[in-house]
Amino acid sequence: MKKITVFLSLFTVASALLMQPVQAQFAKPEDAVKYRQSALTLISSHFGRMQSTVKGATPYDAAAIQANVEILKTLSVLPWAAFPAGSQANSSAKAEVWSDAAGFKQAQQKFEGAVVKLSEVSGSGDLERLRSAFGDVGASCKACHDSYRAKK
Numbered sequence: 001m002k003k004i005t006v007f008l009s010l011f012t013v014a015s016a017l018l019m020q021p022v023q024a025q026f027a028k029p030e031d032a033v034k035y036r037q038s039a040l041t042l043i044s045s046h047f048g049r050m051q052s053t054v055k056g057a058t059p060y061d062a063a064a065i066q067a068n069v070e071i072l073k074t075l076s077v078l079p080w081a082a083f084p085a086g087s088q089a090n091s092s093a094k095a096e097v098w099s100d101a102a103g104f105k106q107a108q109q110k111f112e113g114a115v116v117k118l119s120e121v122s123g124s125g126d127l128e129r130l131r132s133a134f135g136d137v138g139a140s141c142k143a144c145h146d147s148y149r150a151k152k
């Protein structure tokens with residue numbers, strides 16, 4: 001009887017683990033902070049490296065820019081599942097991330113939409129269109145930071 005109970009509870013734990021969505025799951029709040037800051041660091045790197053092309057300082061290599069924007073697109077959806085309630089400590093996230101969750105969500109969607117638009121023009125070879133779409137993404141970063149990221 002006891003063995004069966006142990007077996008059943010192990011089975012319950014195992015199936016609960018298996019049934020967890022593939023979305024980010026974090027054992028500790030600081031794991032979530034590390035994950036989202038890492039994702040945002042990568043986003044910043046892949047966004048920033050296009051700046052010299054946008055400024056006209058580097059020739060517009062459409063294939064390279066397109067490949068980079070594809071990476072940015074993949075990254076753009078990653079940070080947002082890593083803002084669980086109770087994970088503000090030791091981070092630059094403002095309390096408004098949680099108290100104004102709808103606004104924070106809207107800022108994410110605006111950013112993701114701007115990245116999709118950037119991906120649509122990134123391979124065009126048209127520098128003016130690239131510059132404009134790049135500017136819109138940058139504005140969406142800033143808009144979110146203004147409301148939801150604390151200045152250090």
Ligand code: HEC
Nearest residue numbers: 037040041044047091092093107108111140141144148149
């Ligand atoms: C929807 C909101 C939102 C958008 C959009 C957004 N960020 Fe942020 N960003 C944040 C928040 C909130 C933090 C603070 C995260 C923390 O400290 O836990 C942050 C942190 C960062 C950091 C610091 C990461 C670290 O190591 O502490 C960088 C760099 C950054 N963002 C760059 C960008 C860039 C570049 C873009 C656009 C290409 C962007 N972010 C778009 C909300 C956003």
